[in-house]
Amino acid sequence: MELFTAIQTRQSFRDFLGDAIEKEVIEKIIDAGIMAPSPLNSQPWNFIVIKSPIVKEHLFEDAQKCKANAIEISGWKWLEKYSVKFLKTAPVIIVVTGDKTKSGVDQFHEDGPVAYQHACAAAIQNMLLAAHALGIGSVWFTLFDKKSVKALLNIDDNEVPLAFVCLGKPAVQAAKTPRKPLAKKTIFME
């Protein structure tokens, strides 16, 4: 798929068919992630590929709790309608973790490192584009409790779970999400 077509037509899907995804396709998606730039080429990303219905059930239940908690702290009642059932139906979930010791000079900042997270986000964007070009729908999901996920997946202390990339054949066409145009987002300082 042509790059600009991929960028312009990629969408988020939250309703997946159960069809398995071939390992070769999963690997192509991760290989795309790995090519993102990172501070000092530190490559802070790691990937956990989940297919197990039991593990997905745990992730779903954790997300349900996290959603309830989010509604309580935010007061966002509309969030009740937001179903996280796709955590059970997506045939593959790739948990992307970032190694917080692999950042740039920002690791010495008083707020702590964050550039490693930006690199992982760039890797995720590559993955979403790659999935799309391979006919796989995706959604970048973050409504989870980091501590629970770390415990469940036995993730190392230095690793921070940053996102679930949920993958599957789209079950229904997603609505296009509109964008504010460049003119509202850009200042040209000539």
Place this chain on the structure above:
Amino acid sequence: MELFTAIQTRQSFRDFLGDAIEKEVIEKIIDAGIMAPSPLNSQPWNFIVIKSPIVKEHLFEDAQKCKANAIEISGWKWLEKYSVKFLKTAPVIIVVTGDKTKSGVDQFHEDGPVAYQHACAAAIQNMLLAAHALGIGSVWFTLFDKKSVKALLNIDDNEVPLAFVCLGKPAVQAAKTPRKPLAKKTIFME
């Protein structure tokens, strides 16, 4: 350019020819950024396009100070050799800022919002890929002092400058940065 070719062959450049970049090309790059996903489709990104030699000189001088400070706090002597002269020679620098009020549920977390930064990082990755496909070299630069940049560019309180995307025709071929392979980065939990 084909998506996977773009992802696999994009590199970071730090040595640019002075050739101007057409406005249409700059707009295509920003339009690619705008298509990134964001929490609740909040589109937290904003872009400041800089061509002015005077402004670039200021950004260069700020980065020089920031580098000296980074060497002091990190003890990384090798950083002395890292030239930031490309801030003066790149014909265009796009400063990407993120609106910290436009995040997801994470805005209620005690550590403060961060998902808006991830969305901006995804936008930046789209921009780097777009630039590459258009024959423009780029580097994702973050060695700057946020406060100085905010003051210099008169950036709103809610906006956080996250990166300079430096753009230009590459003056020399960059060395390929190696990547650790998927097998060292991935756990398959079947």
